[in-house]
Amino acid sequence: MSLIEVTDLTIRLGGNTVLSHVDFHMDEGEIVTIVGPNGSGKSTLLKAIIGAIRPSAGTVRLRPDLRIGYVPQKLHVDPTLPLTVQRFMNLPHQVAHADVRRALTEAGAEDLGNRQMADLSGGQFQRVMLARALLSKPQLLILDEATQGLDQPGSAAFYRQIEQVRSDLGCAVLMVSHELHVVMAASDRVICLNGHVCCQGEPEHVASAPEYRALFGSGTQGALALYRHEHNHSHDPGCGHDHSHTHEAAE
Numbered sequence: 251m252s253l254i255e256v257t258d259l260t261i262r263l264g265g266n267t268v269l270s271h272v273d274f275h276m277d278e279g280e281i282v283t284i285v286g287p288n289g290s291g292k293s294t295l296l297k298a299i300i301g302a303i304r305p306s307a308g309t310v311r312l313r314p315d316l317r318i319g320y321v322p323q324k325l326h327v328d329p330t331l332p333l334t335v336q337r338f339m340n341l342p343h344q345v346a347h348a349d350v351r352r353a354l355t356e357a358g359a360e361d362l363g364n365r366q367m368a369d370l371s372g373g374q375f376q377r378v379m380l381a382r383a384l385l386s387k388p389q390l391l392i393l394d395e396a397t398q399g400l401d402q403p404g405s406a407a408f409y410r411q412i413e414q415v416r417s418d419l420g421c422a423v424l425m426v427s428h429e430l431h432v433v434m435a436a437s438d439r440v441i442c443l444n445g446h447v448c449c450q451g452e453p454e455h456v457a458s459a460p461e462y463r464a465l466f467g468s469g470t471q472g473a474l475a476l477y478r479h480e481h482n483h484s485h486d487p488g489c490g491h492d493h494s495h496t497h498e499a500a501e
């Protein structure tokens with residue numbers, strides 16, 4: 251079965267219908283991005299998927315024994331607390347040194363083990379958060395606006411790292427982002443949400459869809475072209491997903 255199967259999901263919170271009749275699925279090895287304006291139900295959908303919110307109607311099914319790694323939007327670390335990256339990786343449970351090194355390397359943070367958490371740049375901090383999520387060897391990585399506070403080159407570099415992780419480990423990735431023009435190069439599929447699924451498909455399709463433009467406008471000022479890239483590679487056959495496509499700018 252798919253990793254995730256959401257069928258006809260409706261969620262009501264505090265008397266409001268936050269999500270209405272949402273269908274959504276994810277297959278192994280896919281990178282899927284959910285975009286939508288503030289309050290459109292993106293975090294609610296993630297919470298329903300990880301089981302933190304129960305559906306008012308419809309179903310959420312996960313493949314049995316699915317290992318999920320979660321990279322949060324933000325984590326506050328007390329800047330006065332002396333805490334190295336190495337020690338942070340061992341909270342709340344002690345982890346074998348080799349596993350910490352492996353995860354830091356996979357996240358592109360191999361040089362950061364001895365640094366103080368409080369001294370990391372925003373981009374370095376998010377790589378450490380990514381490394382921490384990779385400790386459990388997830389089959390599905392979930393990121394909730396993981397690049398908030400990073401500038402566009404920083405965000406783009408982080409998403410390239412995510413693509414690298416998917417290509418190295420074959421895990422699927424589900425991300426929430428406001429920045430379609432930045433994440434699109436790293437996404438296989440985009441879902442545009444506004445309480446319901448407005449449109450979905452390949453990133454270029456969504457970026458030029460009238461439903462998306464009605465929500466976000468078309469003012470990317472050429473940023474789409476900036477992040478255009480090509481890739482043509484195969485992923486681990488174990489993940490059953492073969493990518494061989496070219497991302498092109500929609501503008």
Ligand SMILES: Nc1ncnc2c1ncn2[C@@H]1O[C@H](COP(=O)(O)OP(=O)(O)OP(=O)(O)O)[C@@H](O)[C@H]1O
Nearest residue numbers: 263264266268286287288289290291292293294295
């Ligand atoms: N516990 C709750 N009770 C009542 N309303 C809620 C609750 N949680 C969320 N909502 C409402 O549901 C709507 C969707 O919230 P959600 O956080 O899923 O949106 P989002 O798309 O992730 O927004 P953002 O981009 O601002 O993070 C909002 O209008 C929010 O106020």
